[in-house]
Amino acid sequence: MPGGRACRECRMSAEARNRKNRWLTGLYAALLPGGGHLYLGWYGRGLLLLLVVLLDLAALIRFSDSTSGSRALLLLYLGYALPALYFYSVFDSLEIHSRIKLAPAGKRSDAGPFSLRHSLVLVAGGLLLLFLIRPTEAVQPRLDWIGDMASGAVLLALAAWLSLRRRPEQFRFGRLSSILLLAACGAILLWDQVRERNDIGLLSDWWPMLFVLAGIEMLAFQLLEKHRPGRRLSVGAGAAAAAVLLIGSAYAVTQYGGLPFRWLDQYAGRTSLENLSEEKGFRYEEEPIVLTLEEQVTSVILDNPNGDVTVRSSPDSRLVTVEAELWVDTEDSQEADYVRQKSKLKVSSEDKLEIAAQGMPYGANGSRLPRYNLIVTLPADLEASFRIDEPEPLPLLPLPSLPTGLSSPGPSIAAAAPLPSAGGSASLEPVSGMTAAGPSEPPSAAATPEASLPPSPSASPTPGPQAVKVLLHVGNGNVSMSGLTAEGGWTIKNRNGSIELRDLRGKVEADTTSGNIAAERIFGDAALSARDGSIQASRISGSINAYTSNGNLEVGDIEGESTILETKNGFIRVEEVAGSLQADTLNGEIRIRSSSVGGGWDIDSSIGEVMLSLPTSSSIVMDGAVTFGEIRSELPLQVTKKRVEGIIGLGLHRIRVDANSDISIYAYPSMPE
Known part of the structure; x- marks a missing residue:
């Protein structure tokens, strides 16, 4: 009979579920959200859990390009949801496994693997996931609106869910206050977004209302007990913790600029420039x-x-x-x-x-x-x-030599042992203009070591x-x-x-990320970086390292050991460099004029002319090559069609030039404008 066959299939399905391993259920749930439910045959709930996690990740990626207060708060809430969904997936699947295990033989412990609600939610959630991944021009403004409003809506939805999960036989102290706070905070967030206000900041002044709500909740419990006694009193710790976390996060994110601590600045960008x-x-x-x-x-x-x-x-x-x-x-x-x-x-x-x-x-x-x-x-x-200036010590001068043949009845003053005093020890030091009483032998180098030392210089501030x-x-x-x-x-x-x-x-x-840099008269090394802007530097006493992605580099009078210049799109101009030089640009000309060459030069221009003005008395080894351009030189160098080589002076420093366009070498100080 068909009915008998259906009953046998139900019993076989229940027996198969009873044979499922609890350890594997937890493992699958931990590896994949909803995996434990799929393993147990709860396909509808398992697919819904997986879809919700994917929606959470897609929303995190979609809304992560904005740093306004509302979007940042939404990203934080979405981040909170991920571990919560994973924990729910594991513990709910383990609870279902236990329920199936304890179910009487032949009795189903669920209403079936699928339901109409599962089907409708999967269709709607799948379409939303598609639009989050590939939004159309018509959908994008609506997604932005959802992102702005979602923070307040999340708190209102959580407040509604907590209020519906109320048990008549139990009174959880703190749950009602948490629901009211979540609803109020969610409404304020929506109000602020619609009216472009920041009333959520009033929470810092209204927090004493927590005690008022606690008192009202106590009064409500007493009235309910008087009307219908027997309710069990407990603490709604979960609801209270959720309210504190979510409302505290809302205040911290929206009021972050006014907080006394700034520990997030190193990880996240600040308010978007348009705001x-x-x-x-x-x-x-x-x-x-x-x-x-x-x-x-x-x-x-x-x-x-x-x-x-x-x-x-x-x-x-x-x-x-x-x-x-x-x-x-x-x-x-x-x-x-x-x-x-x-x-x-x-x-x-x-x-x-x-x-x-x-x-x-x-x-x-x-x-x-x-x-x-x-x-x-x-x-x-x-x-x-705050420096301490030490006094200048008196100079130690050697005693003058006495004529040969004269002797002294005692040792010279310079070699005398220190004389004790009542307050401690003291020593006699020779003073300029004074001589020993009586004739003495000329002091030896061993006896007066200070005679061989130069006078001490003046002390500098410490x-x-x-x-x-x-x-x-x-x-x-x-x-x-x-x-x-x-x-x-x-x-x-x-x-x-x-x-x-x-x-x-x-x-x-x-x-600087976007802007120019100008540095003049820097007494020390300089490292300058402008991702989108030009750099000008002159009269640098130390080495310089300048980089820009999109901008020009102009430096002059560099006295340090090394000069490193790099730009992706822009020209490089150098006037007077004392040490080694490295100049590199992908798109732009390079012009270098210096009265001396004090180190190796490495010049590279992918698209652009290279012009050098070098002294005729320099000591260099030239090694240059072009790909498509021509080479011209006013210095005594060997020039072929694509290369320029030669040694001037002792050849102490190598100059390597690599360019796609022309290379022009002039005798210092000449160089065309």
């Missing part, structure tokens, strides 16, 4: 901050996420001054005043001097950041004020225990520094803006 305030809207001039350095500092750290930074020298050796102007780009004067009230400048000085601009985020979910323009005045030499380092981080703005000394070195990082450096002592490392 940074410019110099428009409401302008506020802050009161100058004046700080007197009482102790030696080991480092100076300046941090400004949005705004220009100017650092200059102070005539006072221990005075630090910070001047600031704040710009809030909004049409709402009340919002601008509130942003000014909450924004602050942090200036502290212990073992290190820290200056940080902490503008309060505003706009939709805290996605905008006000602009702080800073003028910082530092002592010209932060170490000089530096502090550690050289001062200066670190400057700017997110969006121009940087200008001049007239300062930091023996520990300078490190300047700029995300978007130019860097101008003049009259600095110490090793310099400057990097």
Whole structure:
């Protein structure tokens, strides 16, 4: 009979599931979300789990190109969901295995491998996954809207889910408060996004309401017990932990710019440039901050996420001054005043001097950041004020020789042993202009070793225990520094803006993602990097290493041992270089003029002419080649169709030139413009 056959199939299916191994169930669930369910025959739930994990990963990738407050919070929530889904996959599959094992023989423990709900959700989720991976022009704006609104919607959905999982026979203290907090926070996030506000920041002022909610929840339990007693009281720890984690994350992400700690800056980019305030809207001039350095500092750290930074020298050796102007780009004067009230400048000085601009985020979910323009005045030499000047010792001069034949009844003063004193020991030292009383033998070299030493030079100031380092981080703005000394070195990082450096002592490392770099009169080595911008450097006393992906390189008067210049798209121009030189460009000409050659040169231009102006009295070995161009030389070198070779002088330094276009060698100082 058909009915009997169906019953036999059900019993066989149940017996097959009962034979499933528990260890393999957990292993498959851990290796693949939903794998344990598929192994047990729960195909609908297993496929749904796998689909949800794939949707989570696809959303992480799709929305990771934005750093606004709402998207960053969504990415954090999506990251939280991954381990939660894995744990659910493992424990739910193990629970199903136990339920199947304990089920009576011949009785199914599930409603079937598939259901109508599974089918509908799989179809809808598969289409959403397709659009996340390959969005069309019509779908992309809707996905962006979903990404902006999803953070608040997630909290509202979680609050609704927790409220539906209520058990009448049990009262979990803290669960009701968690539901109300999640719903309120989700509604505020949606409100902020729609109205382009940042009311989520009010959580820092309204947190005492937690105690009010706890009291209301206690009162609700007492009223329910009076109406229908017998409920079991427990703690809703899971709901409370979820609320604290999700709401705390919402506050931390949207209000990150105003937090006192900045530990995420090294891992993630800051607010996207399109959300940074410019110099428009409401302008506020802050009161100058004046700080007197009482102790030696080991480092100076300046941090400004949005705004220009100017650092200059102070005539006072221990005075630090910070001047600031704040710009809030909004049409709402009340919002601008509130942003000014909450924004602050942090200036502290212990073992290190820290200056940080902490503008309060505003706009939709805290996605905008006000602009702080800073003028910082530092002592010209932060170490000089704390150096200890040792007094100059008196010079040790040998005693004059006496005529031969004269003798002295005692030893000479210079060789005399130290005489004890009441307070300790003392020694007699010869003083300029004094001689021993009575005739004596001329002192021998062994007796007066100081006679063979030159006079001691004057003592120089003793530096502090550690050289001062200066670190400057700017997110969006121009940087200008001049007239300062930091023996520990300078490190300047700029995300978007130019860097101008003049009259600095110490090793310099400057990097900007988008902007030009100008360095002049640097007393030390210089490492300059502009990914999208030009670099100009002159009068560098040390070595220089300059790199740019898209920009020109112009350097002159380089006194260091090595000069390394590289650009992907731009020309290279060099005027006077003392040591070795390496110049490399993929697309651009190279022009080098120097009155001396003090090291090996390596010149490479893939697309562009190479022009050199060398002294006729140099000592070089020339080795040059072109692929398609011509070679011209005013120096006595052997020129063939594609190569130029020869030795001038002693041939101490090799110059290698590799170019696709022309190579022109001129006698210094001539070179066509």
